[in-house]
Amino acid sequence: MKDAVDTPEERSAGLKGMGCARKRVEDVRFTQGKGNYVDDIKLDGMLFGDFVRSPYAHARVVSINAEAALALPGVVAVLTAADLAPLGLHWMPTLAGDKQMVLADGKVLFQGQEVAYVIAEDRYIAADAVELVEVEYEELPVVVDPFKALEPDAPVLREDIAGKMEGAHGPRRHNNHIFTWEQGDKDATEAVLAEADVVAEEMIYYHRTHPCPLETCGCVASMDKVTGKLTLWGTFQAPHAVRTVAALISGIAEHNIRVISPDIGGGFGNKVGVYPGYVCSIVGSIVTGKPVKWIEDRMENLMSTAFARDYWMQGKIAATKEGKITGLWCHTTADHGGFDACADPTKFPAGFMNICTGSYDIPVAYLAVDGVYTNKAPGGVAYRCSFRVTEAAYFIERMIEVLAIKLNMDAAELRRINFIKADQFPYQSALGWEYDSGDYHTAWDKALKAVDYEGLRAEQAQRVEEFKAGKTRKLMGIGLTHFTEIVGAGPVKNCDILGLGMFDSCEIRIHPTGSAIARLGTISQGQGHATTFAQIIASEIGIPADDITLEEGDTDTAPYGLGTYGSRSTPVAGAATAMAARKIRAKAQMIAAYLLEVHDDDVEFDIDRFVVKGAPERFKTMKEIAFAAYNQAIPGLEPGLEAVSYYDPPNMTYPFGAYICVADVDVDTGEVGIRSFYALDDCGTRINPMIIEGQVHGGLTEALAIALGQEIAYDDMGNVKTGTLMDFFLPTAWETPNYTTDHTVTPSPHHPIGAKGVGESPNVGGVPAFSNAVHDAFRPFGLTQSHMPHDHWRVWKTANKLGLHG
Amino acid sequence: MIPAGFEYHRPTDVASAIEILKTHGDEARVVAGGHSLIPMMKLRMADLAHLIDLQDIASLKGIEIGADSVSIGAMVTQHELITHAGLHEALPIMREAALQIADPQVRYVGTVGGNVANGDPGNDMPGLMQCLDATYVIEGAEGTRRVKARDFYQSAYFTDREEDEILTRIEIARLPAETGHAYEKQKRKIGDYATAACGALVTMQGGTCTAASVAMTNLSDTPVWSEEAGAALVGTSCGPDAVAAAVAACLEAINPTEDNRGPVEFKRHVAGVIIRRAIERAVSRA
Structure with a gap:
């Protein structure tokens, strides 16, 4: 028998369990063009929906005339708000406790807003019909600046709630004000600021951008009038939540709704929310009795589905003259667009922005966030980050640099003397979080040594001399970041979305021959769940990862869960996977003991088998146990070998990392060349090093894009200036620098396998690293702060203002 | 991003293509690679009833x-x-x-x-x-x-x-063997149009410039060839002063406009850098 002769190392390697750089099983179909995305779904008699969208950012809709469109052969219906109103579906609830127009109800609030929904026999006819719908608008004054939106005489954007001074998150003080969210101790913080040796103050703007997944949003809705069952395929990062929300707003019983997320071509937060296209497609299918498909084009995606960031963060940081931080104050003005459709846990209207004390032991802090309506698209999703964590990380990592300038200190040393120490964990932050674990000094020292930080500073000083002597026109910047994330939402006691608790789940069934299927409440959009979650099971149960099928995304088969975003899959569903596997292992232990005719306590788990303690030649493999579980009558045990776990995490996880970017900045052309980028990530236990590395490379490239040019920009009329990939910066391989990845491992003490999540770290930590590099290049010439994105002309402008163009 | 309907023609000789153009007037356009026209049609900014594909014309x-x-x-x-x-x-x-x-x-x-x-x-x-x-x-x-x-x-x-x-x-x-060349382009990313671009050809014989040609892209509403820039180089050794004079002549000839790449002041500055780099590199290769 082969099992008897393999060494333990061989048996362990054969499982391809945790720690193995297992190749992604998903890639076989993706690299062969055999993925199955929403737009690949074709049903008999399927119709196509397309939107008439507003060309104006703020206008009254005077009239809609669909006669010419309806007269076009092949056009089946044109829906307007008037058609949806009798169903109560002309507005829909947002994830943030606000409501949003499904179709323009009397007015429009942003360019690209959905005004009418055309349904036709094919997408070409639908596109032609969109052109034929005549909409008469009366333009209204446009507000694109959130500060101007709060001025006393600003136009009222949301007439539906005009005068309502109580919102979903407390009092509103202005018709364009959504909420104020306060955390920490205001009085104590202001007292510290008043008495501090040094206070650095700066406005840090994190501009509006967009997740821009390669696949845009879309769905196919199919209402079977015979069974009364609605099937909805879509680009959903949270299919179960979509089912529940659809049941609540449509009145269709939840058991009659099946939501399926097929392959998803990237989400990055863009596919968390519910969009008018989904609602209109469902209504369209109910009205026509036929399946209706809706797929956004790229411009629609950039213009109307969820944006990210757009935070104006006014900061004050207090310190002793030696550099010990004594307090942090932040007031954020958050531009939410026309509707508050942020994807945040209900109790957190500004997400986890209160992680903005970062990696530092700051004794007292205060944060206030004002949410504001403007004539821009709604959204505010977590673009490859946990809720508003990247804004928080950017804020504190810029404030540290600003403080270093004020103190005339080295920014690496300033960080070091303020880090939370390893023996302070679990650490209670001034803004209310309990950091589970960390070892920042070790990571920081390893990073500085790896890049030869001292050497880089010496080279930089020399470069400044050469620049001043006219020998070069390129400056050198060293961008430092030590970020701490808060991911894995989250404990049901304080994290829910629309009342749905943010636990997650895994169900595992072992087949009689020892292979398995596992289903989870999450949904991969490129993260490689089918690869990594099988590895957790392989290590926990001892059956090869290659023998485990992993399924997600079908609400009729998968256990209920809240989906994939905010780096929550591994911290929550990954924990559920380990817990379900352990239930199976416990039963397997009883079966093994019975088969080996010893007491349960006399066998122990050994890689892929249970062995009799002290007699390793006596064992039963998991394969044998699985067969016996189904086919042998075992007294006191039900047949079968399966388990389900619903995991409610006791705490968030707190991944961290140390990133160092070296950039060369051409003061004449404004070009920023990334010479090197070192990324050390500590995501706790590492499940698949290759997938981690891939995640870090991808996230850093998004961070590069955001820091150096990617934005959703509006002109004063509320027109989107960056609505195509010509102007919206999506880097290609050509623009992508080389990355050096590294790691330390500080396992999460409360997670079953000690894992923390990694997918979002590189975006969270990467943006400040790239941005700090650009700032650092100009520090010797007096720059304190310049807003992102650092595209050519803005960098040039910085150089120009500093007098570097002679 | 779906174009309006159109009729597709695929002639095999130039005369046939011209005949179709004549028949349909401004309702028809020829398409070569389609990288400009097809997006315009998808955006419905170009609305034409007849598309004449030239790819089967061997000549x-x-x-x-x-x-x-x-x-x-x-x-x-x-x-x-x-x-x-x-x-x-x-x-x-x-x-x-x-x-x-x-x-x-x-x-x-x-x-x-x-x-x-x-x-x-x-x-x-x-x-x-x-x-x-x-x-x-x-x-x-x-x-x-x-x-x-x-x-x-x-x-x-x-x-x-x-x-x-x-x-x-x-x-x-064809150009004399002693001709150096360069095409310099600054762009925001792969696939972008130039913030500023410049082509330069410089012929040097015995250390003296005998011919020079400098032209620029995306710095006016047409391409710009600066006769004065070439003249500033010819007869010189293409030293710093001559190059500066050529760059100055080019900057006289351009008229950039503001767009998402930046305002006019920035573009003029970048143009000066790019033009100088193009000329210097062409000289170095001559």
């Missing part, structure tokens, strides 16, 4: 390297410009410039004829053709005529070509 293809000149068919792709060994030997600036257009996927389909005939000030080839003093061969119902690239462009998207004419070939005289 529009091929690169001919003669003793004194080079002839390039309008349907030659950017990829062919890059990989043609004879062209690289005769006019190395062609490869250098073509490699800076978009990305390999675009260059497999994008054509030199479409690039120069469309009249888009963002396209790189028009400026390059002015730099090279190329001649465009234009065929119409009335026969064949030749127009200098330097005389072809009137304003953005308006050229000397009549609506029922087709640009069929490009003829370029």
Whole structure:
């Protein structure tokens, strides 16, 4: 028998369990063009929906005339708000406790807003019909600046709630004000600021951008009038939540709704929310009795589905003259667009922005966030980050640099003397979080040594001399970041979305021959769940990862869960996977003991088998146990070998990392060349090093894009200036620098396998690293702060203002 | 992003294509690689009833390297410009410039004829053709005529070509062996049009410049060839003063406009840098 002769190392390697750089099983179909995305779904008699969208950012809709469109052969219906109103579906609830127009109800609030929904026999006819719908608008004054939106005489954007001074998150003080969210101790913080040796103050703007997944949003809705069952395929990062929300707003019983997320071509937060296209497609299918498909084009995606960031963060940081931080104050003005459709846990209207004390032991802090309506698209999703964590990380990592300038200190040393120490964990932050674990000094020292930080500073000083002597026109910047994330939402006691608790789940069934299927409440959009979650099971149960099928995304088969975003899959569903596997292992232990005719306590788990303690030649493999579980009558045990776990995490996880970017900045052309980028990530236990590395490379490239040019920009009329990939910066391989990845491992003490999540770290930590590099290049010439994105002309402008163009 | 309906024509000779153009007037357009026209149709900014695809017309293809000149068919792709060994030997600036257009996927389909005939000030080839003093061969119902690239462009998207004419070939005289070349382009990313781009050809004999040509892309509503810039270099050793004079002449000739790449002040500054780099690199290779 082969099992008897393999060494333990061989048996362990054969499982391809945790720690193995297992190749992604998903890639076989993706690299062969055999993925199955929403737009690949074709049903008999399927119709196509397309939107008439507003060309104006703020206008009254005077009239809609669909006669010419309806007269076009092949056009089946044109829906307007008037058609949806009798169903109560002309507005829909947002994830943030606000409501949003499904179709323009009397007015429009942003360019690209959905005004009418055309349904036709094919997408070409639908596109032609969109052109034929005549909409008469009366333009209204446009507000694109959130500060101007709060001025006393600003136009009222949301007439539906005009005068309502109580919102979903407390009092509103202005018709364009959504909420104020306060955390920490205001009085104590202001007292510290008043008495501090040094206070650095700066406005840090994190501009509006967009997740821009390669696949845009879309769905196919199919209402079977015979069974009364609605099937909805879509680009959903949270299919179960979509089912529940659809049941609540449509009145269709939840058991009659099946939501399926097929392959998803990237989400990055863009596919968390519910969009008018989904609602209109469902209504369209109910009205026509036929399946209706809706797929956004790229411009629609950039213009109307969820944006990210757009935070104006006014900061004050207090310190002793030696550099010990004594307090942090932040007031954020958050531009939410026309509707508050942020994807945040209900109790957190500004997400986890209160992680903005970062990696530092700051004794007292205060944060206030004002949410504001403007004539821009709604959204505010977590673009490859946990809720508003990247804004928080950017804020504190810029404030540290600003403080270093004020103190005339080295920014690496300033960080070091303020880090939370390893023996302070679990650490209670001034803004209310309990950091589970960390070892920042070790990571920081390893990073500085790896890049030869001292050497880089010496080279930089020399470069400044050469620049001043006219020998070069390129400056050198060293961008430092030590970020701490808060991911894995989250404990049901304080994290829910629309009342749905943010636990997650895994169900595992072992087949009689020892292979398995596992289903989870999450949904991969490129993260490689089918690869990594099988590895957790392989290590926990001892059956090869290659023998485990992993399924997600079908609400009729998968256990209920809240989906994939905010780096929550591994911290929550990954924990559920380990817990379900352990239930199976416990039963397997009883079966093994019975088969080996010893007491349960006399066998122990050994890689892929249970062995009799002290007699390793006596064992039963998991394969044998699985067969016996189904086919042998075992007294006191039900047949079968399966388990389900619903995991409610006791705490968030707190991944961290140390990133160092070296950039060369051409003061004449404004070009920023990334010479090197070192990324050390500590995501706790590492499940698949290759997938981690891939995640870090991808996230850093998004961070590069955001820091150096990617934005959703509006002109004063509320027109989107960056609505195509010509102007919206999506880097290609050509623009992508080389990355050096590294790691330390500080396992999460409360997670079953000690894992923390990694997918979002590189975006969270990467943006400040790239941005700090650009700032650092100009520090010797007096720059304190310049807003992102650092595209050519803005960098040039910085150089120009500093007098570097002679 | 779905175009309105249109009728698709695929003639196999130039005369047939011209006939279709004549029949349908401004309802018809020819399409080469389609990288400009197809997006405009998808955005419904170009609405035309008849699309005439030129890809089956054999006479529009091929690169001919003669003793004194080079002839390039309008349907030659950017990829062919890059990989043609004879062209690289005769006019190395062609490869250098073509490699800076978009990305390999675009260059497999994008054509030199479409690039120069469309009249888009963002396209790189028009400026390059002015730099090279190329001649465009234009065929119409009335026969064949030749127009200098330097005389072809009137304003953005308006050229000397009549609506029922087709640009069929490009003829370029070969350059003296002592000619250095450079095509410099600053762009925000792969696939972008230039913030500023410049082609330079400098012939040096015995340490003295005997001929020079400098042309720029996306710095006005047409490509800009600066005769004065060339004149500032000829007869000099192309030292710093002469180069500065040439750059100054170029900056006199351009008229950039503000767009998402930046305001005019920035573009003029970048143009000065790019033009200087192009001239200096061409001189260094002469």
